[in-house]
Amino acid sequence: MQYLRILLIVVLAVVVSGCFAAKQSEEPVKPAWGGSEEWRLKSLEENFLHFKEGMRQQNDLIESNHKDTTAQIEKLQERMTELDSTLAELKENQQKMMAMKVEQEIPAEETVVAEEVVVGGNSSSEEKPWMIVPGEAAATPASSPAATPKPVSALSGDALYQEGVRLVMNDNPLKARGLLEQYLAQNPSSNLAPNALYWIGETYYSEKSFAQSILKFKEVSRRFPKAGKVPDAMLKIGLAYDKLGDRENAVFYLRTLIEDYPKSAPANIGRERLRAIEG
Secondary structure (H helix, E strand, C coil), X not given: CHHHHHHHHHXXXXXXXHHHHHHHHHCCCCCCCCCCHHHHHHHHHHHHHHHHHHHHHHHHHHHXXXXXXXXXXXXXXXXXXXXXXXHXXXXXXXXXXXXXXXXXXXXCCCCCCCCCCCCCCCCCCCCCCCCCXXXXXXXXXXXXCCXXXXXXXXXXXXXXXXXXXXXXXXXXXXXXXXXXXXXXHHCCCCCCXXXXXXXXXXXXXXXXXXXXXXXXXHHHHHHCCCCXXXXXXXXXXXXXXXXXXXXXXXXXXXXXXXXXXXXXXXXXXXXXHHHHHHC
16 A cells, blocks of 8 residues: 555656746747747848938938039030120220220221221232132122212211211210211221221121121221231131031131231230131
8 A cells, every 4th residue: 555655646747847948949949049030031121121211312412412413514514605795895885985985086087098908909909818709709899989879967078087987885876977988088098988888887786787897897897908907807708607506617717817916906816806707
């Protein structure tokens, strides 16, 4: 009896210890670092997504800044082009003012000065560069002056000329042209005749009648090849051709101006315009 009791106790102890061991084996083994693998992968994925979103925002910012910078550069380039054009116009106006000041100091004489004005061209048969242009018919000799038009002003002599120039400078080309043509018809051989012819060309240029202005400016050099206004006329011929989109003739006349009158004020302007045209 004693023996059976001891045997029963031993069997019960073995059964209890087996159940305890089975229960322990059913519990999952936790990793030593204390977190699940799934949580770690999820954390890495979230960090990667945050990184990608940050890179996208940074690229958007860079692209936006690039577009803004490009737009600002284009505006600056347009402004520089406008300033270049304005500067060229200011230089032309300055030249006009200087020419007018010089002309106001010319004595009120209406006799031909042989050293400065040669009516009808040189006595020499040598052709000047501006007489014949590539693609252009040979210039015909200047014809005799036309009949004197009906006077449009009671002024006469230098007063008539000065009033015409004043009207040119004050943007009244039509009336100025009438006075200057009247002066030229009444004084075809005066020392101011080439100047009057030049300013008539300026009235057409200011009206953007560039073809007509070219004809008048060319007449200055053909009728008065030794006149002081020839370099000015050469410059305006080149500029008028440029306005008409005729690059070849514009370059031809500006180069001729620079070669024949290298130290003149029009030649300085011509060099700048030539660089702009040729790029």
